[in-house]
Amino acid sequence: MKDNIKVKETAVLSSNWGILNEITFEIRTRNGRWEKQVRESYDTGDGATVLLYNKTTGKVILTRQFRLPTYLNCNPGGILTEACAGLLEQDSPEECVIKEAREETGYSISNPQKVFEAYMSPGSVTEIMHFFIAEYSKDQKVGEGGGLEEEQEDIEVVELDFKEAWNRVETGKLKDAKTIMLLQHLKLKKILQDFH
Structure with missing residues (x-):
């Protein structure tokens, strides 16, 4: 080609x-x-995203933050619920999601599992997104999360039942593509099958 x-x-x-x-x-x-x-x-460079899930409780960790482009396109308030993510910069995809999980959610994860990668908007953006899932438990909570002040991040950490998160996808309340893809992965692989 x-x-x-x-x-x-x-x-x-x-x-x-x-x-x-x-x-x-x-x-x-x-x-x-x-x-x-x-x-x-x-x-903008390539990125990585991770969805934290708990097999015991059937919960997932998401974030909520202001996203200007969504505000400009039919999202009153501009707040988006999504899996934590970030640009790779000098990190490997694995290092990126471990760092972003700690900064954004306050959870110190280990051994994130890569599930796939995808171009997110190939008509105009060069970015490849690396997708991960990782188990979490309460004893891995090492901070408040919320992002980095120097990066002007103001992130709310949200813990949801998987069933509620999936309901938000089906009702159109959750519109972030990477998060929908990761929730769908959990559903298709029956990772939280007792909580569907």
């Missing part, structure tokens, strides 16, 4: 947080014809 793409020009439109590029390229279509296209691509 690489021989079917020719990047002609890349122009940086913005580089404040991530990098927004305008890319001019030629692509060979399925009928063999070369076609010129111009697209924008946003690069």
Whole structure:
């Protein structure tokens, strides 16, 4: 496929947080014809997310925080309930979710299990998200969570019954894609089957 793409020009439109590029390229279509296209691509780096679950209680740990893009698109208040996540920066995906779980939820997890990875918005964003699940128990609570003040994070930690979390998916109250995917993984693999 690489021989079917020719990047002609890349122009940086913005580089404040991530990098927004305008890319001019030629692509060979399925009928063999070369076609010129111009697209924008946003690069914030890759990320990782983890859903904490407790097999004994049937609960999951989620977070609630303000997300400006959702506020701008039909989410009054802009608050989103989601699994904790962060950008990899210099960390491996495993190191990232261990760090983010501690910062955002206050839980010190070990041995997170990677379940898959996915492009989250491939039409415009380069990010690959690495998805993990990890068991937690009350004795792993080492702090309050809430995120880092220097990153302007103001995160509420939410512990929900799995059944309630899944009900929020089905009723449209929980709209974060990565969280829906991880809850669905728990459901499909029957990890909390006694609590469905």
